[in-house]
Amino acid sequence: MANDTLLIKHSGTGKQVEYPLLKSTLGADTVEIRNLYRDLGCFTHDPGFVATASCTSKITYIDGDNGILLYRGYPIEQLAEHCEFTEVAYLLMHGELPNERELLDFDLEISDRAIIHESLRKFFDGFHYDAHPMAMLVGVVGSLSAFYHSEMNIKDPVQRLRAATRMIGKMPTIAAASYRHSVGRPFVYPRMDLNYCENFLNMMFSRSSQNYIDQDHYIDQDFVKALNLLFILHADHEQNASTSTVRLAASTGANPYACVAAGIAALWGPAHGGANEAVLNMLAEIGSVDNVPKYIAKAKDSEDPFRLMGFGHRVYKNFDPRATIIRKTCHEVLSKTQTNDPLFELALAVEEHALKDEYFIEKKLYPNVDFYSGIIYKALGIPVDMFTVMFAIARTSGWVAHWLEMMEEASTPISRPRQLYVGPAQRDLAAIKNR
Numbered sequence: 001m002a003n004d005t006l007l008i009k010h011s012g013t014g015k016q017v018e019y020p021l022l023k024s025t026l027g028a029d030t031v032e033i034r035n036l037y038r039d040l041g042c043f044t045h046d047p048g049f050v051a052t053a054s055c056t057s058k059i060t061y062i063d064g065d066n067g068i069l070l071y072r073g074y075p076i077e078q079l080a081e082h083c084e085f086t087e088v089a090y091l092l093m094h095g096e097l098p099n100e101r102e103l104l105d106f107d108l109e110i111s112d113r114a115i116i117h118e119s120l121r122k123f124f125d126g127f128h129y130d131a132h133p134m135a136m137l138v139g140v141v142g143s144l145s146a147f148y149h150s151e152m153n154i155k156d157p158v159q160r161l162r163a164a165t166r167m168i169g170k171m172p173t174i175a176a177a178s179y180r181h182s183v184g185r186p187f188v189y190p191r192m193d194l195n196y197c198e199n200f201l202n203m204m205f206s207r208s209s210q211n212y213i214d215q216d217h218y219i220d221q222d223f224v225k226a227l228n229l230l231f232i233l234h235a236d237h238e239q240n241a242s243t244s245t246v247r248l249a250a251s252t253g254a255n256p257y258a259c260v261a262a263g264i265a266a267l268w269g270p271a272h273g274g275a276n277e278a279v280l281n282m283l284a285e286i287g288s289v290d291n292v293p294k295y296i297a298k299a300k301d302s303e304d305p306f307r308l309m310g311f312g313h314r315v316y317k318n319f320d321p322r323a324t325i326i327r328k329t330c331h332e333v334l335s336k337t338q339t340n341d342p343l344f345e346l347a348l349a350v351e352e353h354a355l356k357d358e359y360f361i362e363k364k365l366y367p368n369v370d371f372y373s374g375i376i377y378k379a380l381g382i383p384v385d386m387f388t389v390m391f392a393i394a395r396t397s398g399w400v401a402h403w404l405e406m407m408e409e410a411s412t413p414i415s416r417p418r419q420l421y422v423g424p425a426q427r428d429l430a431a432i433k434n435r
C-alpha cells in the first residue's frame with residue numbers, strides 16, 4: 001500500500017524518521033504517523049481535525065475543491081436523480097446497489113422494523129409538551145438499547161446488520177412521534193403498504209378526521225419526491241462531526257443505539273445539522289430584503305459573533321454539490337405549493353448579496369445544503385424545530401454504514417486523542433488558610 005514516504009526531522013535532536021504515505025483511491029494520500037510519539041517523542045496538534053484522517057473508509061468520498069460527492073463511487077447527482085432513499089441506504093451499508101429482489105427484501109425489512117414497542121411509545125408521555133424533538137430523539141434512540149438487550153453482540157455480523165436496519169426502520173416512527181407529542185396529537189402507527197417517505201409523511205400529518213392519504217390512496221408524489229431527494233443528499237458525508245462521534249463512541253465497544261444517540265447529539269449543534277433550523281431563524285431575524293446588507297455587514301464583522309447560517313463548509317471550498325441539486329428542487333416545490341413565501345425571496349436576496357461580496361468570495365463561503373433544505377421542509381409543512389430531526393433520519397443510514405464498516409475491521413483501537421498541555425507546571429499546594 002505504501003509507496004512514497006514523508007521525512008520528518010526533529011530540529012532539536014537532529015533525529016529524523018521516514019513515515020509511509022498511504023495511497024488513497026481518490027484524493028489526498030495520508031501519512032501514517034502513529035509511531036511519531038514513540039520515534040520522536042512528540043504529538044501532532046490539529047484542533048478540529050483539519051488535516052487528520054481518523055480512519056480508512058470505503059463509503060463516501062468528497063472533493064471539496066471541485067464540489068464532488070460520491071457514495072461508494074457513485075456521484076450524488078446520479079443517485080439523487082435515479083434512486084429511492086432506501087436504495088441509497090442499502091448502497092451505503094452493503095457497498096453495492098441492490099438489485100430488484102434485494103431492494104424489495106430490504107424495503108420489506110425496513111417496513112417490518114418501523115413499529116416501535118408500546119413501552120417505548122409511552123416514553124413520549126414523560127416529556128414536557130414543549131420538549132424539543134431533538135431532545136426526545138436523542139433520549140428515545142438511546143433507549144432502544146434497553147429493548148434489544150439480548151441482541152447486542154457487536155461481534156455477531158447478523159445481529160449487527162439487524163440493529164442497523166432496525167434503526168433505519170424506526171427512526172421515522174420515533175421522529176414523527178416526537179412531533180406528534182409536541183403538538184399534542186395521537187401517535188400514528190407505521191403502515192407497511194407505504195414506502196419510506198410516504199410512511200413518514202403519513203405518520204406526521206394524518207389526523208383522526210382526515211387521513212393524510214385520501215381514499216384513493218393518493219399522496220402528493222412531488223412532496224414524496226422532494227423528501228426522498230433531501231434524505232439522499234443528507235444520507236452520508238464521510239467523517240463529519242456526528243459520524244466521527246458515532247465512530248468514537250463505537251471505538252469503546254458501546255452498543256449501536258448508544259453510538260447513534262451520541263451522533264444525534266452531535267448533529268444537533270448549529271454548526272452541523274442544526275444549521276437548517278438556524279437558517280430559518282436567521283431569515284426570521286433579518287425580516288426583510290431591506291435588512292440584508294445590514295446582516296451581511298454583521299456577518300463580516302470579526303467583532304460580531306453573527307454568522308450567515310447556511311454558508312460555508314469545512315470541506316467544500318468551491319460549492320456544495322448538494323446545494324446545487326437542492327436549489328432547483330426548492331424552486332419546484334415552492335411553485336407546486338404556490339407558496340409565495342416571503343422567506344424564500346429573502347433567502348434569494350441573502351444568497352445574491354453574499355455571492356457578490358468580496359468577503360464571502362475571498363473566504364470561499366458558498367451556500368451549503370442547509371441553506372435550502374429548511375425552505376423545502378417548510379414548504380412541505382415540516383415545523384422548523386423538526387428540521388434537524390429530518391437530517392437525523394437521513395443520516396442514520398450513514399451512521400450505521402460507518403458503524404458496520406468499523407465493526408468489520410480486524411482491530412478497532414479505542415479513540416483516545418492526546419493533547420498539547422498548556423496548564424501550570426507541577427506545583428505544591430498551599431494549606432487552605434495560606435491561599
Ligand code: CMC
Nearest residue numbers: 270271272273275299307308309310311312313314363368
Ligand atoms: N458567515 C460569516 N463568516 C464565516 C462563515 C459564515 N457562515 N463561515 C466561516 N466564516 C469565516 C470565519 O469567520 C473565518 O474568518 P477568519 O478567517 O477571518 O477568522 C473564516 O470564514 C473561516 O471560518 P472557520 O470557522 O474557520 O471555517 P470552518 O471550516 O472551521 O467552519 C463552518 C465551517 C460550516 C462551521 C462555518 O462555515 C459555519 O459556521 N457556517 C455556518 C453554519 C452552517 O451553515 N453549518 C452547516 C454546515 S453544512 C451541514 C453539515 O454538513 O453539517
